[in-house]
Amino acid sequence: MNWDVIVENLPLYLEGAKLTLILAFASLGISFFLAIPLAFLRNSENAAFRYTVMAYTLVFRGTPLLVQLFLIYFGLAQFGLVRESVLWPWLSSPMVCVIAAFVLNTTAYSTEIFAGGLRHIPVGEIEAARAYGMSGLVQARRILIPAMLTRSLPLYGNEMIMMLHATSLASTVTLLEVTGVARNITLNYYIQFEPYVTAAAIYLVLTFALVSAFQLVQRRWAGYLESRIG
């Protein structure tokens, strides 16, 4: 066993874990603000909006994230127009491509989760808001969005964990997050066992921490739904 190699390289794993968390939370953070308006459009009375958002979520939930990532990172270079544009320094960076792919992907899932939450708000709550004379925006801000988010919490928690795990795909386009670090160590030291086991342990710890934090959040913000669910 070569655990001394792992101990020697722990700082690299630490850097990797930092990048893993940055990727996950940057993608989730950006997608959160995109998914909320999209969830409203997904339930809009306007069929054009409804079907456009539906087509978007269907395509991004119906294809593997790996394909989406490769389309953006390797695929865009096929077009001369993109290569010559001012955005190219950005679009050729793996970091930007990874976050773009992750955001597009997790936004599709989050939109459907939030839209489902929105459909499950009791009509009475909306009628009450209207009876109080709230305008559409005030209704959304005070009633619909909070009610939608609290109802979506359990599923959204799953999506956060999925996103945390999906960051491991960033290693396929040269980023050195936890999986990338593990792969580099296997290549540099010719050992196959310890590096991946260490990576797996790090993901387990991160997942466990995220799940625990999420349970606290759920008790704090969605506690009022508990008696109704149970």
Next chain:
Amino acid sequence: MVADYAAAILSAGSTTLLVAVLSLLVATFLGLTAAFAKLSASSGLRAVAGIYTFVVRGIPDLVIMLLVFYSLPALLNQWIEMLGWDFRVEFSPTVAGIATLGVIFGAYMTETFKTALQNIPRGQIEAAVAYGLTRRRMFIHIILPQLVRLALPGFTNNWLVLAKGTALVSLIGLQDVMFRAKGAAEATAMPFTFYLIAAGFYLAVTLVSMSLLCLVARRFDVGTRKVLS
């Protein structure tokens, strides 16, 4: 030229589907076993099944795949060397891919089947016991039909995720749709075109599965609809 490469990519569709279906079989078997273990009276079995689902669902699919394909043979070879035997273990990408996807989705299936089993009305099982059915007949005639109906939505969902998850096996060298797309992309400098074809394949699998499983759901919902109307 594009057409030739496109045909090569799509002809690997059978590999992708074969890996997906075989993994689904492994996952269903593991999921059923672990679901019964989680609901069993033995605390040992419950603990084993609990650790299995916790560990597998806590680690990314890609890392589990790398663990099975690289780490597990490395460990076995170390042991073999210590024992002084003269051979080396190596997994083929196909076997490693199917085993990994089976183990991963087995954990998700466990949760699906466990919830479904818990939702079968207790009276049904009590009635079966009262009729003196053997455990096997009770499973086949009472539990299984209801299990299928109750687990179907979750099962469908797991299958859709699994079908997309097979794209990962290209990373350990299995010649599936994704692997061929990568080959075509590198050979022609037209990556967007060929990854888009791969994306189209997966989207088609998703759409076809969704409509097929919709039909199956209708078939197994027959009983409930009669009760409702």
